[in-house]
Amino acid sequence: MINQADINQSTETLNVLKQTQMVIKEALQKLGYGEDMFELLKEPVRMLTVRIPVRMDDGSTRVFTGYRAQHNDAVGPTKGGIRFHPDVTEDEVKALAIWMTLKCGIAQLPYGGAKGGIICDPREMSFRELERLSRGYVHAISQIVGPNKDIPAPDVYTNSQIMAWMMDEYSRIREFDSPGFITGKPLVLGGSLGRDRSTARGVTIAIQEAAKVAGIDLKGARVVVQGFGNAGGYLAKFMHDAGAVVIGVSDAYGGLYDPKGLDIDYLLDRRDSFGTVTKLYKNTITNRELLELDCDILVPAAVENQITRENAANIKAKIIVEAANGPTTLEATKILHDRGVLLVPDVLGNAGGVIVSYFEWVQNNQGLYWAEEEVDNKLREILVRSFRTVYETAQSRRIDMRLAAYMVGVRRTAEACKLRGWL
Numbered sequence: 001m002i003n004q005a006d007i008n009q010s011t012e013t014l015n016v017l018k019q020t021q022m023v024i025k026e027a028l029q030k031l032g033y034g035e036d037m038f039e040l041l042k043e044p045v046r047m048l049t050v051r052i053p054v055r056m057d058d059g060s061t062r063v064f065t066g067y068r069a070q071h072n073d074a075v076g077p078t079k080g081g082i083r084f085h086p087d088v089t090e091d092e093v094k095a096l097a098i099w100m101t102l103k104c105g106i107a108q109l110p111y112g113g114a115k116g117g118i119i120c121d122p123r124e125m126s127f128r129e130l131e132r133l134s135r136g137y138v139h140a141i142s143q144i145v146g147p148n149k150d151i152p153a154p155d156v157y158t159n160s161q162i163m164a165w166m167m168d169e170y171s172r173i174r175e176f177d178s179p180g181f182i183t184g185k186p187l188v189l190g191g192s193l194g195r196d197r198s199t200a201r202g203v204t205i206a207i208q209e210a211a212k213v214a215g216i217d218l219k220g221a222r223v224v225v226q227g228f229g230n231a232g233g234y235l236a237k238f239m240h241d242a243g244a245v246v247i248g249v250s251d252a253y254g255g256l257y258d259p260k261g262l263d264i265d266y267l268l269d270r271r272d273s274f275g276t277v278t279k280l281y282k283n284t285i286t287n288r289e290l291l292e293l294d295c296d297i298l299v300p301a302a303v304e305n306q307i308t309r310e311n312a313a314n315i316k317a318k319i320i321v322e323a324a325n326g327p328t329t330l331e332a333t334k335i336l337h338d339r340g341v342l343l344v345p346d347v348l349g350n351a352g353g354v355i356v357s358y359f360e361w362v363q364n365n366q367g368l369y370w371a372e373e374e375v376d377n378k379l380r381e382i383l384v385r386s387f388r389t390v391y392e393t394a395q396s397r398r399i400d401m402r403l404a405a406y407m408v409g410v411r412r413t414a415e416a417c418k419l420r421g422w423l
């Protein structure tokens with residue numbers, strides 16, 4: 001059970017690791033596992049902290065701190081993105097790694113979860129400084145990663161160029177070409193068709209499934225998207241193309257709102273490589289105001305802890321699909337569930353990214369590349385099945401979708417740990 005003392009404490013915990021551990025504990029209890037399984041799964045089995053010296057363009061040297069967390073490798077090699085962000089913390093990277101285990105479990109991919117992060121602000125670094133940082137990070141973690149050990153990918157403020165440098169650095173260290181070391185690569189370096197859009201495609205499929213069960217017609221539905229980067233930008237475009245009206249979008253600096261619908265193609269054209277677009281406008285709203293806009297579907301696609309007990313009661317959306325990892329706190333999840341809002345959690349909603357990363361890795365291993373249609377069809381099949389499994393678990397057990405997703409997601413790893421004789 002979730003510890004009520006934790007829920008009732010005067011300050012809501014925004015520590016994403018603690019929040020995740022509480023749901024993991026409850027999910028394992030409901031599945032009939034004992035305390036020993038929780039002890040094993042509540043933290044990553046491996047956590048590496050690295051210090052990365054980087055020669056800056058002005059000739060000085062800056063030392064950056066980075067992390068790589070590998071949550072559990074009982075099912076197979078670990079997998080998960082790398083985040084470059086000033087707010088990266090050790091606990092955040094650990095939670096992100098646990099969420100990767102859950103996503104892979106829900107989608108039935110042969111992986112455990114991992115995640116990496118570097119405390120830095122790439123918006124203030126030059127192209128060459130970013131290259132040196134990316135290569136330095138791979139050098140520092142090279143002992144614990146590899147195509148059959150732990151396979152990184154993009155996340156916040158990292159992209160296919162950074163994946164290309166990282167793949168090149170790893171290939172140099174290992175002295176052979178290793179495209180399967182990392183996913184989210186450019187196409188000419190072994191990337192998969194559809195990977196760049198896959199997170200948003202997956203979110204779109206989750207929205208379609210959620211809209212069906214909530215009885216909402218996507219045509220004309222009012223959609224608000226927080227974050228206008230890889231996940232949020234493509235998602236806004238897919239929603240617009242599906243006939244929905246995207247009335248609000250935002251980035252790290254603020255939001256844009258038009259009740260008649262925003263011109264998404266125009267905004268995508270004007271956006272910079274960090275998903276920033278609002279700096280071009282004077283008439284902006286805050287991210288908090290954006291989340292509380294009157295709409296049918298809300299998609300947080302930026303960072304953690306955006307919907308908390310402070311604003312959960314003010315959210316007007318009927319459906320929330322989490323494209324971001326960890327955008328809604330545990331308390332907010334409960335408030336929204338009690339209010340009848342259908343919340344599709346991150347570990348299901350944004351699993352499209354890792355699913356197509358898995359396809360990329362399979363294609364690298366086979367040396368045989370698929371058409372985009374094949375990628376899209378396989379993605380749809382996995383996501384629809386995943387959504388239905390989680391939704392039916394939530395309905396039959398009368399629990400919220402987050403707890404249901406954790407139950408479905410953690411089961412494979414727990415079973416694999418048992419079968420390997422670890423517990």
Ligand SMILES: NC(=O)C1=CN([C@@H]2O[C@H](COP(=O)(O)OP(=O)(O)OC[C@H]3O[C@@H](n4cnc5c(N)ncnc54)[C@H](O)[C@@H]3O)[C@@H](O)[C@H]2O)C=CC1
Binds near residue numbers: 157323
């Ligand atoms: N890229 C991927 O394949 C996947 C990404 N995700 C998650 O989706 C979310 C967004 O990731 P990406 O789109 O890849 O990142 P991105 O770097 O492409 O874009 C991030 C967006 O969030 C905005 N942002 C940053 N800080 C913010 C803040 N404090 N408040 C409001 N907006 C803020 C940025 O301005 C930008 O528009 C993250 O939670 C990430 O973990 C999840 C699965 C896969």
Ligand SMILES: O=C(O)CCC(=O)C(=O)O
Binds near residue numbers: 079
């Ligand atoms: O594509 C991947 O392997 C991981 C993507 C990711 O980091 C995530 O789903 O949060």
